[in-house]
Amino acid sequence: MNDGPRDSGAGTGAGAAAREDGRGAPPPAADDLLAVVRGPSGLGLADARRAWAVPARGPVEASAVLAALERDRSPRWVLWSSRELLVPLLRVAPDLRLARAWDLVAVHRLLAGGAEDAPSTVHADAAGLDPRGAPAAGQLDLAGDGATDVPEEDDGPLRADGHVRGDWADGGWSDTPRRAARWAALALATAGRQHAQLTAGAGAGSAGALQTARSESAAALLAVELGAGGLPFDVAAAREVVDRLVGPPPRDEREAAARRADRDAPVLALLGDPGVDLRSPHQVRAALEELGLDLPDTRSWRLEQMAAEPGAPAVLAALLAWRQRERFAVASGHRWLEEHVAGGRLRASWSASDGGAGRMTASGGVHSLPRELRGAVRAEPGHLLVRADLGQVEPRVLAVVSGDAGLARAAEADDLYSPVAARLGVAREVAKVAVLAAMYGQTSGAAGEALAAMERAYPVATGFLVDAARRGAAGEDVRTAGGRRVRGRAVDDVPVEAGTVALDRHRQALAARGRYTRNAVVQGSAAELFKAWAATVRARLLAGEDGEVVLCLHDELLLHVRAGAAERVARELVADLGAASSRWCRAVGGPPVRFTADVAVVERWSQAKG
């Protein structure tokens, strides 16, 4: 099958779009349109002769989309953005699942780095135009190169200078059926150009990058599905926990204030100053200073250190306990339950690749759900949860991306840190700290000493990390294994005056940037491996109709499946990890490193032992 870009030599997309149009899309049936483009299998380009524009608002239109999708489940659908297309679609057709996708935004963010996702930028970068010349969101093409904004049917989606028209990008593409069809065709052409860039061999170009583009696209689909479906949640159980820890829900604002004052009172008494606002770190620090405790900040680890000293004032322990309870009350209390739990589901909004390194993120506290509440994540009747944690994923990923043969051998063990400890001649805990310190850029304390041994024992891996840090500090970009561009963080142009505070700050900023890129190459690559695994699992669940992925947590998958299928799914999860990880190692050009997962079938999330 021809997997290559289809519109070679098309120049700007205008011509390509027009030609695509000429092939005759089925006439759309409504004014309100979302472009769904029938893409190629493989990339989907070879077969992509038709662009469909299908209506998608309201149940009638959604069913038309469904009908279109049901005709053929196998193609890879090219979407400008899964979020844009699927969020409204899933509202009216919750069971709709696209098997495979090419998400232009997801691939663009992989190639370009950063979080920019405007269609005009996505198109400009794919077409080799300067994205700075693209129209900003909400901006009409007033400066557009002689191109006007009159919505002439025949104008096409592009300006004379090749950039996307601002009004089309702002939603004008769906003004008419014909426009939607041309917009869909432009999506196809853009996918083709991205595909070419991914396989070009320069920069991000690699087999790994192409494969990553596919799994990142799948993750984008998954993110929308996670947001629509939510986590099965036992709200009664959660209320019990919250009641026990912070009391019943206050009936009104006055009661809430009284409850807060009750919580504060014992700590304020010990501080000897009822006027202190415990929620203000400044005031707390000042109040402690009054007691003769001079601290640079009031972080809990610092308070704990001081509280452990003989003769430490009782206020420290009281303050720590207060913080814990306050934190829970504010972040996970009754208000949080009201806001995020409905219909037996805990819902969040998900991003498939956030942050510099491209991890999945979730809002609504789902990624930081306190341990006390994890028991409330509970399978629905007739269902079970399958939980799987990757074991020591970051050092294993480091072995792949650095190509360190010694570390790859260590990864043969279930517990990677044991052979590393033997090699370094230190205790396992020390070895673990040393490995983590190397990846995070920590240089102080006990880790510092073990780090030197790390450098001697695993020079390839540590050299790789040092190089990533050097690049970051030099202001260069780094790339993850799958080719995601991670931009070095901007350091303020601090004037360098020798011997001044400014120089210190400048050095600190450079060091911080080095730590950031050092970690990003590992963390970001691990995120890609995880998503490849998640995509594989998702595909299997779709095919078998056994259940769904309900949570992704950096190295952990939580599935909600039919009870009868749970044990089998659990076994398949492990097989899927084997397949996904060996494919991934091959694609990114690393040694075949072993990856492991702990899998458990449980009713409640808290029951699984990590």
Added chain:
DNA sequence: CAATCTGGCGCC
């Protein structure tokens, strides 16, 4: 007044 920054902490 809203937007942004900061300290702090939950999770990985």
Added chain:
DNA sequence: AAAGGGCGCCAGATTG
């Protein structure tokens, strides 16, 4: 000499 990376979220402090 070097003082651990990421995210989201909250509340207070600061800034425009």
